[in-house]
Amino acid sequence: MESIISLHNPLIKNYLRLLKSRRFRQQHKKIAIEGPNLVREALCAEIVPEVLFFTEEYYSSPAGKWIASVSDSIRKIMLTTSLFMEITSAETPQAVAAIVPYTFNIENDPLKNNSNLVLIIDRLQDPGNMGTLIRTAVAAGVNLIYCTSGCVDPYSPKVLRSTAGAIFHVVLQEIGDDRVQILKLKERGFQLVAADADGDYPYWSAGFHPDVALIIGNEATGIADDLLKFADLSVSIPINASVDSLNAAVAAGIILFEINRRRLGH
Amino acid sequence: MESIISLHNPLIKNYLRLLKSRRFRQQHKKIAIEGPNLVREALCAEIVPEVLFFTEEYYSSPAGKWIASVSDSIRKIMLTTSLFMEITSAETPQAVAAIVPYTFNIENDPLKNNSNLVLIIDRLQDPGNMGTLIRTAVAAGVNLIYCTSGCVDPYSPKVLRSTAGAIFHVVLQEIGDDRVQILKLKERGFQLVAADADGDYPYWSAGFHPDVALIIGNEATGIADDLLKFADLSVSIPINASVDSLNAAVAAGIILFEINRRRLGH
Numbered sequence: 001m002e003s004i005i006s007l008h009n010p011l012i013k014n015y016l017r018l019l020k021s022r023r024f025r026q027q028h029k030k031i032a033i034e035g036p037n038l039v040r041e042a043l044c045a046e047i048v049p050e051v052l053f054f055t056e057e058y059y060s061s062p063a064g065k066w067i068a069s070v071s072d073s074i075r076k077i078m079l080t081t082s083l084f085m086e087i088t089s090a091e092t093p094q095a096v097a098a099i100v101p102y103t104f105n106i107e108n109d110p111l112k113n114n115s116n117l118v119l120i121i122d123r124l125q126d127p128g129n130m131g132t133l134i135r136t137a138v139a140a141g142v143n144l145i146y147c148t149s150g151c152v153d154p155y156s157p158k159v160l161r162s163t164a165g166a167i168f169h170v171v172l173q174e175i176g177d178d179r180v181q182i183l184k185l186k187e188r189g190f191q192l193v194a195a196d197a198d199g200d201y202p203y204w205s206a207g208f209h210p211d212v213a214l215i216i217g218n219e220a221t222g223i224a225d226d227l228l229k230f231a232d233l234s235v236s237i238p239i240n241a242s243v244d245s246l247n248a249a250v251a252a253g254i255i256l257f258e259i260n261r262r263r264l265g266h
Numbered sequence: 267m268e269s270i271i272s273l274h275n276p277l278i279k280n281y282l283r284l285l286k287s288r289r290f291r292q293q294h295k296k297i298a299i300e301g302p303n304l305v306r307e308a309l310c311a312e313i314v315p316e317v318l319f320f321t322e323e324y325y326s327s328p329a330g331k332w333i334a335s336v337s338d339s340i341r342k343i344m345l346t347t348s349l350f351m352e353i354t355s356a357e358t359p360q361a362v363a364a365i366v367p368y369t370f371n372i373e374n375d376p377l378k379n380n381s382n383l384v385l386i387i388d389r390l391q392d393p394g395n396m397g398t399l400i401r402t403a404v405a406a407g408v409n410l411i412y413c414t415s416g417c418v419d420p421y422s423p424k425v426l427r428s429t430a431g432a433i434f435h436v437v438l439q440e441i442g443d444d445r446v447q448i449l450k451l452k453e454r455g456f457q458l459v460a461a462d463a464d465g466d467y468p469y470w471s472a473g474f475h476p477d478v479a480l481i482i483g484n485e486a487t488g489i490a491d492d493l494l495k496f497a498d499l500s501v502s503i504p505i506n507a508s509v510d511s512l513n514a515a516v517a518a519g520i521i522l523f524e525i526n527r528r529r530l531g532h
Contacts (some may be wrong), residue, residue: 045508128394132513139505139512169508204532237523238530239405242311242435246405246519247398253516254523257503264504266470 003078004053007086011051011077015099019089022153031102031155035094036063041165042100043070049098051075055084058095067096089157102155110144110171111188115263117142117256118185118213120175120192122223123150124248129219130154131162132249138166140256145172146181148227150218182230185213192231194223195251199236203255206235212259216252269344270319273352277317277343281365285355288419297368297421301360302329307431308366309336315364317341321350324361333362355423368421376410376437377454381529383408383522384451384479386441386458388489389416390514395485396420397428398515404432406522411438412447414493416484448496451479458497460489461517465502469521472501478525482518 018032191209217223284298457475483489
């Protein structure tokens with residue numbers, strides 16, 4: 001086990017750049033994750049950190065016992081509590097953090113022969129919304145998530161935290177303006193469903209196909225026209241007139257769990 | 267119209283204390299709200315501000331035209347942009363803010379003769395969750411919200427922002443540890459339903475009564491035992507095993523919209 005006491009250590013500098021810069025994350029195909037929950041969720045998903053940082057206090061506490069048992073191939077680095085406080089982006093101090101290799105465009109096709117549920121997220125801006133939406137989607141059984149290039153980075157610290165680690169259990173890919181992945185979904189026979197306050201059908205009366213891709217749009221402007229044109233169907237969630245709209249993750253949750261429920265035969 | 271140029275002005279000091287201190291809000295029965303959306307939602311709900319603050323830039327822009335038309339009984343105060351930047355709690359600068367009187371325990375009974383939907387929020391901590399939960403509840407037709415005393419203050423700036431103004435369209439009351447309001451709901455024949463990952467029934471097969479109160483608990487620890495004991499029924503939302511739990515607002519949305527949908531006969 002090593003220990004670091006300075007903010008100027010190259011490994012710490014590297015960690016901080018991974019925390020702060022989307023471009024740096026993409027260049028190096030690595031992400032910085034913070035907090036025991038996220039680190040343990042990554043380990044559960046068999047994503048092996050390159051480096052683990054932790055405080056001495058955490059390491060010697062019962063909660064931190066697991067660190068001693070992780071593989072020797074992971075570099076383990078002890079930091080002083082004050083140094084750890086300086087590198088954390090969270091409002092509440094965290095006791096453990098990691099640098100994790102991440103394949104931003106996984107080559108394997110995560111789609112099954114049937115009963116696929118795909119989520120397409122278009123230009124969502126709020127990190128908390130993005131994270132909660134990913135968490136909700138994985139909970140509802142979504143096996144592939146596409147984000148358009150205008151979305152907040154799903155690997156930024158706030159988004160990662162809001163996913164509560166669910167992001168490690170799903171294939172997530174960015175799609176470009178050529179929409180080639182959307183065309184492939186159409187070719188494979190997917191029904192594309194747009195969530196839209198002015199949709200054709202209330203979600204309870206819409207008919208869903210065996211393979212569905214749900215599109216969720218930007219908080220203020222909804223789904224971009226050049227994406228919306230691919231939709232086979234649009235569904236709405238009727239709401240009380242005094243409220244303007246639902247939060248994106250809540251709306252997605254209601255529709256995704258409706259699809260899921262019907263698949264379960266209820 | 268008046269103008270203020272100093273942070274030391276008593277009205278500005280008052281605004282900042284209302285923004286920052288729960289106790290000050292409760293003592294003075296007023297809240298501080300920020301941003302055009304919230305201020306206009308309050309006006310729509312016929313909540314009349316005591317004071318409106320705005321920048322000269324906003325006032326002379328097309329978006330700010332409405333300010334000139336609001337009642338003369340509302341004090342209108344122009345601030346320099348730099349002063350406005352200093353008093354805002356939001357990450358993105360806002361152009362308008364207000365001090366709004368608020369009756370924290372509205373005496374009128376908001377319950378109808380039947381088909382009531384009540385939400386009971388127990389010790390929810392995250393401001394974003396709290397705001398989204400309130401927004402979701404109002405969208406689903408909830409007409410009364412109870413918060414236990416351990417909840418984050420629903421009138422704090424972050425919560426207000428996350429409600430997107432929905433909070434002005436519902437009666438919201440704090441309930442104490444004596445749970446007297448819960449006993450009254452029971453007396454009135456309400457069915458108390460606990461949202462619980464280990465619930466008795468999946469939400470789709472649970473039977474709901476004409477008057478329902480749904481209880482949503484703390485993010486980590488769920489519903490307190492002395493509240494849970496009042497529940498007639500507990501319902502779960504079956505989720506994918508790789509995810510630990512759903513976000514509180516998403517879970518509430520799925521159950522509340524299920525109740526709502528059945529009332530609409532679907």
